[in-house]
Amino acid sequence: MPTIPLNLESDTVLLPPPSLPSQFTLEEALKRRRSTRNFLPDELPLETLSALLWSASGVNRPQEGGRTAPSARNWQEIDVYVVTAEGAYRYEPEAHRLLLVKAQDLRAQTGMQDFVAEAPLDLVYVADLARMTDVSADDKPFLAGADAAFIAQNVYLYCAAAGLAAVVRAMIDRRQLAQSLDLPVNRRIMLAQTVGFARS
Numbered sequence: 001m002p003t004i005p006l007n008l009e010s011d012t013v014l015l016p017p018p019s020l021p022s023q024f025t026l027e028e029a030l031k032r033r034r035s036t037r038n039f040l041p042d043e044l045p046l047e048t049l050s051a052l053l054w055s056a057s058g059v060n061r062p063q064e065g066g067r068t069a070p071s072a073r074n075w076q077e078i079d080v081y082v083v084t085a086e087g088a089y090r091y092e093p094e095a096h097r098l099l100l101v102k103a104q105d106l107r108a109q110t111g112m113q114d115f116v117a118e119a120p121l122d123l124v125y126v127a128d129l130a131r132m133t134d135v136s137a138d139d140k141p142f143l144a145g146a147d148a149a150f151i152a153q154n155v156y157l158y159c160a161a162a163g164l165a166a167v168v169r170a171m172i173d174r175r176q177l178a179q180s181l182d183l184p185v186n187r188r189i190m191l192a193q194t195v196g197f198a199r200s
Helices: 026-032 048-055 139-160 173-181
Strands: 012-014 060-061 078-083 090-092 095-101 121-128 167-168 187-196
Touching: 012 048, 026 139, 026 187, 048 078, 048 187, 121 139, 139 167, 139 187, 173 187
Parallel strands: none
Antiparallel strands: 012 095, 078 090, 078 121, 090 095, 121 187, 167 187
């Protein structure tokens, strides 16, 4: 069964409510946090993907639209793209769903390391610079990079608690991947992060 069941009529995947592992304390998750570059090809269950994405940048305060990751001036300019063998999707935190961007396996384009094409999941953090108002053009990449890093750390901590492996990456052919994802010119790829089960 595919990790993400495609609904070809709507190109939308509604994620189940997130359920996070409760057996680990924050201290234990911090002790277990590490980068791994050797992944099994096994797909992640949809329930795991749901919890992972909510941890990354989900809505944790619905009344005010607050997120699990901080954002400079509450711009919420970072979009999380989910790249799997089935296709590339954009995560919508408010509806906790995935929208299909490209029904194509783009994993190999998410980085320059060989393992990115075989791991089950590559996350791509894309900044919408147009959402960043009242700030200089020079400061936008710095602030967007910091916000993407907050999301990446949330993913690391979730993976540590859930027994998954992860590694954040910056070696990306950004122009090629942006073209494949049909990103507008005001969108900038900041980081990518691979997630899966560690190969022992």
